[in-house]
Amino acid sequence: MRTVPSIIHLDMDAFFAAVEQAAKPSLRGKPVIVGGLGGRGVVSTASYEARRFGVHSAMPMAQARRLCPNAAFLSGRFDAYRQNSEIVMGLLRERSPLIEPLSLDEAFVDLEAGPYGPALAAAGPGEGAQLVLAVAEDLRADIVERTGLTASVGAAGSKLMAKIGSEQAKPDGLVLVEIGSERAVLSPMPVRALPGIGPATEQALRRAGLTTVADLAEAGEAELVQLLGRAHGTGVYLMATAQDDRPVVADRDAKSVSVEDTFEVDLADRERILHEIDQLAARCVRRLRATGRSGRTVVLKVRRFDFSTLTRSETLRAPTDDPGVIAETARRLAAQVDTTGGVRLLGVGVAQLADFTQEDLFAQAAQAARAEAGAEAAEAAEAVGEPAAAEEGAAEPEAPELRRWSPGQDVVHEELGAGWVQGSGVGRVTVRFETPESGPGRIRTFPIDDPLLRPSGALPLRPQV
CATH class of the missing domain: 3.30.70.270 (Reverse transcriptase/Diguanylate cyclase domain)
Known part of the structure; x- marks a missing residue:
C-alpha cells in the first residue's frame, strides 16, 4: 500500500x-x-x-x-x-x-x-x-x-x-x-458510485437490500458472489472494501480500430450498402494509419431493420493498411449477411493490430478485376457508340454538387475571416464570425455555394505566451 x-x-x-x-x-x-x-x-x-x-x-x-x-x-x-x-x-x-x-x-x-x-x-x-x-x-x-x-x-x-x-x-x-480514509469515504456512497455497477447490477443489489457501499462491505464476498457471480461479485467486494492494487499502466494499446454509422433511413439497396462499406473502410484506414498501425483481421458489423446485430470477420494472410484490401474484404463479408429487410447500422473494423504491413494479393487482384471489368464495359460501349454504364472503379464525370455544412463546422470567408456554421437549409448557410479571443461575433447568411466561403481547420487554440 x-x-x-x-x-x-x-x-x-x-x-x-x-x-x-x-x-x-x-x-x-x-x-x-x-x-x-x-x-x-x-x-x-x-x-x-x-x-x-x-x-x-x-x-x-x-x-x-x-x-x-x-x-x-x-x-x-x-x-x-x-x-x-x-x-x-x-x-x-x-x-x-x-x-x-x-x-x-x-x-x-x-x-x-x-x-x-x-x-x-x-x-x-x-x-x-x-x-x-x-x-x-x-x-x-x-x-x-x-x-x-x-x-x-x-x-x-x-x-x-x-x-x-x-x-x-x-x-x-x-x-x-x-491514505487510511478510503473506507470512510466509500461507506456512505450509493452502490452506483463504484465503477462497473450499472442499472441492472444496482437493481439486483437493491432487491437484496444493499443500497450503499457500506452495505456491500458488510454483506461480505460470499453473498455478493451468490448474487452477482464469481468474477463480478468478487470485484464488487474488493471495491467496496477499498482494495485496489492495480498499477498505472502506460500506453494502453488499442486492440482494434473501427468506425460505424447509423442511418436515418434503413438501407435496402445492395449497391448503396456496398458503397457505404467502402466509405467506412476508407475512414477506418485513416484512423488506423493515424496510429501508425496495420491489422490482420477485418470485421464487418451489420444491424438490420429488426435490430438484430450480426458480425462477420476474416483474417488475412498478413497485416495491411490498404483501403482497397480492407474494403474488398468487408465486401466479401457483406455477401454472407442477408440484408433484404434493410440495414440500420454498418461498421467496419480492423483487429489483430501490428506495426508492419504485407499486402493481401488476392484482395488486390479482386479489386483490380473489378476495375478491369469496368474498363472493358466502357470500351464495348464506346465501340457501339453508347455511353458507358457507371461501374465501380471506373472514372465518373463530376456532377455539380451543393456543399453540405454541419452545425459547429469551422469555416473561413475570404472577406470576413474565420467563423463557424450555426445552421444551414433551403439553400442558405448561417455563419457566426468569431474566434476564441474575440467577443461574441456577428451573424451572416450566405448562399450555400457562396464561392467566398470554404471549410477551414479548427479555430486556433488559446495563444501561447
Missing part, C-alpha cells in the same frame, strides 16, 4: 462541449450539446448548462431536443478535440512518464514515477499529500492557461479512489483522499 496519495485521475469537464464553448465565445454560459444530429443520433457530450435540463451522454438526440430545445446542437469537430487532448496529455507527461490514457479527456498518472518521485518518497504522509495537492493545482492551472478548459482531479493511493475523487471534484475541482 502507498503511504502517499500519489495516483491522480484527471477528467476534463464536459470535454467536447467545453472545447466548443472555448472556441465560440457566443456559446459560453449557454447549453451546448454535441453528438449525432440525425433522427437516430445520440448525445456525445452535454455542457453543464444543458445537464441542468436533464440532458446526458448516450441520450437519444431527439429526447435532448425536447428537454433543451434552445441549446446549441453541434455535430462535433474531432480534430479540435484531439488538438486539445494532445496539449493536456503533454502537460501530464511533464509531471510523470507513467500515464494511462483512458480516452481523449481522461487519464491516470503515477506521480511517484516522475520528477516528484524522490520528494514524495522522502516526505512524510502529510508533507507528501501537500506536495500532491500543489502538483495537481499547478496542473489544473496550466490546462486552463493553455486551452481555456477546466479539469477535475482526484488524488489517492489507488486508481479506484483517485477515480472516486475526481467524480466528487466535478466540475472544476480537486479532491484528495487521504
